Amino acid sequence: MPHLRLSFDLRRPSFASATSAQLAETVLDICSWADRLGFDLTYFGEHHGAADGYLPSPLVASGVAAGRTSRMKFRPILLTPFYHPIRLAEDLAIADLMSGGRMSPVFAAGYVHSEFEMYGVGRSERRARVIEAVEVCRKAWTGEPFEFRGETVRVTPRPAQRPGPPIIMAGAAEAPARRAAHLGDGFDPAEPQFWDWYRDECLKLGNDPGPWVPRGPTFLHVTHDPDAAWAEVGPNLMHAGNTYAKWIAESGHGTSNWYPPINSVDELRAGGAYQLVTPEQCIAIADELGADGHLIFRPLFGGTDPERAWASLRLFESEVLPHIEVTEA
Template sequence: MNATYRVAVPPRFKLGLSGCGGGLESVSTSQLLDLAEKAEALGYDALWINEEHFQGSVVEVEGRRCHSPIVLASAILSRTKTLRVGFSVLLLALHHPVRLAEEIATLDVLSNGRVDFGISRGGNGRYLEVYGVEPESVAQRFQHTLEFVLRAWGDDKVSFGGNAYSIEPKPIQKPHPPVFIGTYTDETAGWTAQQGHGLICHGITSMENQRRLMKAFVEAGGDPATAPFGRFVYVAESDELARKELWPTVEKLTERLRGFRLFDRSGVLQERDLEPETFYNEMVIAGGPATCAEKILDLNRELGVCYLNALSAFFGFLPLPLLEKSLELLAREVRPLVEKRLMAGVERSS
């Protein structure tokens, strides 16, 4: 009698959505919350919300509208039951440590432990200027704020001068909500693993830089299967239709991104990455279900990726009907293909 024996079980494939509206920012009204409920019904594991400022305007017809991330997280968590909500990322230099500890713990309590604490230093010069933060203080503020928040979530009181206070509430998740660090440097990626935190890989980063950061994280002891790995994703019924439907969005988005001059920031992009053809081929997972599944599996084979974080709304430039279709196909057709192949690979190796 033939039998299949499994010597190992692969990490469960996870599927998240990322953007300043949790990957749903093709709309900016309460419809976004309706979409969050649909994402939960489709089986998505998490929505990840970016902290951005000065993004979008009532005079602009297209593009993203960015909301306060903690307020938006609260609204999404209140409308869902199982969906996790993370931050991709909160910029620690812009937050008061006590208030941040209280608000994230409050979200965790009210959601029964469905919060992921994604953070980074936050070195955007415009943001620092408006918030009155000296650029040279950012690294120290990041370290101090993270250490304080983790201490505040513990059982002991925190000393302030001659007094000590218990920062309340305490989070449901123990010892605290999972911490994910966003970075563009090898040093911080390695430090993240050494501290036992997760790495969150930004989808706006080129694949060359993604590989470099994942390598540094893994070499320092990090588990690549736990890292939400960001990529722009669009799924249509066929490869040809995906390109036809997505191409106008790619042209608009790359023009906008060139205006941001992200290629001037080391470790993010090169100017060539924002040429529409290069962007489509190297920055985007696009095509029919089988093609998209194979591209995800390629990431798994090369880098150990088991958590795809889809930048599904393309910074809000993807029209809502296309976003809804892509989300449906990604969840109902692409995900089962990926999961089946991952399990089959384990069975073959047994």
């Protein structure tokens, strides 16, 4: 049966019932619970200056969560152009060292205009900054001196993983998908169709990463009463989806995305990307994904109330998990 994964972003819209501190505490409690149950990976997203408090420091969050777990790995999604590459290499090395080698960062280029303005970085610099960050991290993690912008520098201590944490590339277009084959140790695209370009380029280099691994719904919530659950968490899901839709539209990032603008909860429900399901339906989803698939839970998506998030997770634990065999990394 599929790999079980988590994803968090700490968003808290104005109508959310929980405080940011309560959401943060719940994230750590859920990570501890999931680690015990066999979840193998947690994502932390990154955005800056968002009115709803979207997490700006995924690497810090990953490090703190690692302290509450013992085996689960962490995949902070880093908007790489906003980081000084030497400091990024140092921070990732320490996070990996202190977590016992459980970091696999995603290097993303970013797309939200206001964030580039906030950091004083031109969008035209994205490609060069991502490439530099990858190259610097690889050199830094050897522990040996190397040249950086005309100076000899050295980064110590080394990360736990050797030669270093795997660098996973992000991408939402053909060019970064193909570039990922040359730069990264893996690829985590925004949409599955980009995998074909990545795999095609990998094959040219003599490496076959295999076919796209299927993933579950964008949002999955287990409940005995889907209608009531939609009424409870639907506004949170609309907020999360429409925030992404707004950012993508403003960026001119492309028309194909997981987050088209949504005008009502009924419209969101009809779209199918968000699934509020019974335990039996959840088992069917897991069966369809198979052993290689990824079943990703975003229990606090859009600032969902922690009690409702926990009700779903506990139901998954008691009435779904006993009927599926979890694939561990």
